[in-house]
Amino acid sequence: MMRRHPSHLRLKPLAKQVIVITGATSGIGLSTARAAAARGAALVLAARNEDALKAVAEDLSSKGAEVAFVAADVGREADVRAIAAVAVSRFGGFDTWVNNAGVTIVGPAEQTSLDDQRRLFDTNYWGVVYGSLAAIDQFQNQAGGGALINVGAGDVALPLQAAFFASKHAVKGFTDALRTELMAAHAPVSVTLIKPSGADTPGKDNARNLTGAPIAHPAGIYATPLVAQAILYAAEHRTRELTVGSGGRLLALASQVAPALTDPLLAIGARLNARIAKAPDPARIDNLHHAGRDLRERSFQPGVRETSLYATAQMKPKTTLGLMAAAALAAGFAFKLGARKAAPIDE
Template sequence: MLLAFLLAACASQPGREEIANRTYVVTGASSGFGRGVATRVGAQGGNVVLAARRAAVLEEVAGEIRAAGGQALVVPTDVSQPDQVEALAAAAEARFGRIDVWVNNAAVASIGRFEEIPVEDHARVVDVNLKGVIYGSHAALRRFRVRGGGTLVNIASVEGRVPIAYHASYSATKHAVIGLGNALNQELRLGGLGDRIAVSTVLPWAVDTPFWQHAGNYSGRTPRMVLMDGPDEVVDAIIRVSVRPTSELAVGWKAKGAVLGQRIWPGLAERIAGDVVHRAQMESGAPAPPTSGSLYAPVAEGTGVAGSARARMAREDAAR
């Protein structure tokens, strides 16, 4: 009973008193996990600094936060540009006086056989998913050291532990984000700051957010993945670790099972994952033309927390 109680307590969501008046910087805040985290934090009285490339959508998110009683600042940002990330941090401090939590959530992807994806698309994935996280982490940790506390939350993926075929550069960047978080936590521990500054890395399973609408795609078929989750559990997890940090958190039983399988029998786990993804992505779904998606410029569609991938896949499967 005691163990069950402790586990339940650890999994409970932070209350308003733990979030109100804290300042969160959230990248990728115009949709998906970023929008979900931003609006929930704002609804609990938090100050939210919204960063993404789609300024008009960020203003919409800001309006939602203000209507719920929170405060919001819009700072259009391309996280692949270090000067823009530094300007984001400076704007947050100028408006709210400090940064308590920085969430590196912005990410892009390009789906298809590695050599059939233009090399510049692979480079762009690295620029956003890895360099963007490095720039955000650098800006946040410098400020956390000055004020003596803070939490950095980096969004990786189960693909950072179990690489996925046809997602090569995306998987590579998520491996790197996990390694970055582990290294930073060691530096903080060695510097005597591990009890005041924390880096949490969150590993979601495949989730139905607008990610699938935004992804570059050279596979010849519409983007697909099996057993997608909804975004709510991941949004909850991000907010939870922002208040009660843990170094690495796989979200949900599928993510936890995949990570465990990789540790026990890595070759088999990767083979199973590859076979599943090949059937889902390369042998199913409707034909689709090649596209770079949102890699180089934002797209208008896909502004919600949840996406439409599961509904689309159901329609495609019913039409077969």
């Protein structure tokens, strides 16, 4: 088994990488697949819907990308191992593995069946575990190691999505513990947690909806290409964690400092949730137990944020520090200039 200190790990440029992406036929996964293909990466795409996978693969292949795909349910360990096997068979291995597949249930916790919660955890948590273990096994036995990227969520659990946020908190705990274990073992693996502060995916359109009302997408969410950009940054740069959007970070800080204020506000938001939503499609079938039929990156709701200065600052820390220093110097110069003009003139 190959071992070396992770400080020696050098991740490849995207154009030289093979990238595995789960949940690749909609939302963040589809955005990431398209962005990675545009930058020259070879892809192994996985999702439950084989027809949707074939459509995505054909589209990307027509634009010059090398693409393999595997119809797989990440909640089944054998399926996840099959994804890795296809990557090894087709490309000789892979350089980045992105655990992105996820499902959502929207409704009160006490009305959410245990079977549905277990099914959600099969995808959102166990899918990450199976994928992480498959990726690590390959990285430790191939030259060059690789990057493991797990897609989580914000640090604050929102009402009416108890099972979803429980699974994402479990993903964070697993990812953080795994990272330090791999560091202790000097494994050639970069482990990154991506935390979107709400992304404009079709996820809630496809969610199991127990509320009896349309599901609102919260205001101030971020376009999925921004999350894809963060994922691809982590594929090339050893990064512990990336948060896309300042909203999630600010909410987490507020919740830590003043929970007596934020908890009631979140409760109010839960009551208002149905009032600002668009009408649901009565023909849509949720994707909890069955493969989704979407080939959409986004929900196309208004007011989606197309930029995230907070994410950019994390990905370009030197540039950000330089701009902050320049701004501080400019402010200092302006202050001194103003002080001189305001100084009294001796008669």
